[in-house]
Amino acid sequence: MYGDEAAVRKILTELGDTWAVVGLSSNRQRAAYGVAEVLQRFGKRVVPVHPKAETVHGEQGYASLADIPFDVDVVDVFVNGDLAGAVADEAVAKGAGAVWFQLGVIDEAAYERTRSAGLEMVMDRCPAIEIPRLS
Numbered sequence: 001m002y003g004d005e006a007a008v009r010k011i012l013t014e015l016g017d018t019w020a021v022v023g024l025s026s027n028r029q030r031a032a033y034g035v036a037e038v039l040q041r042f043g044k045r046v047v048p049v050h051p052k053a054e055t056v057h058g059e060q061g062y063a064s065l066a067d068i069p070f071d072v073d074v075v076d077v078f079v080n081g082d083l084a085g086a087v088a089d090e091a092v093a094k095g096a097g098a099v100w101f102q103l104g105v106i107d108e109a110a111y112e113r114t115r116s117a118g119l120e121m122v123m124d125r126c127p128a129i130e131i132p133r134l135s
Contacts, residue, residue, distance in 0.1 A: 003122025015097040016073025023078030024048040032078040038128035065090045085110035092117045
């Protein structure tokens with residue numbers, strides 16, 4: 001398990017409320033869209049990160065993490081597993097406090113790099129499933 005209950009709780013309740021959701025677009029059929037909606041309902045600011053840089057759920061989108069002109073607390077990753085490690089490295093460079101890989105996304109090397117850099121990290125879990133359990 002990559003992200004024990006303590007890490008999940010810390011990310012969801014202690015590390016801050018600004019979440020960059022990588023892979024979030026205006027496509028309502030994609031999982032990122034629904035998860036971002038749940039995060040907003042629980043008081044999180046959701047910042048879309050997608051090459052289209054679309055406004056989603058009322059928040060301005062950005063083409064990359066580096067383009068976001070403010071601090072990000074958590075980077076939630078909705079990209080293909082082959083690309084997720086690079087996003088984790090970008091999250092470290094951005095100064096995020098945590099990285100969250102969605103269900104089915106596992107990259108052990110990225111986990112080790114991210115944890116070694118001092119960030120919290122969870123893999124293969126969904127915050128939209130976890131956050132209601134904590135309320």
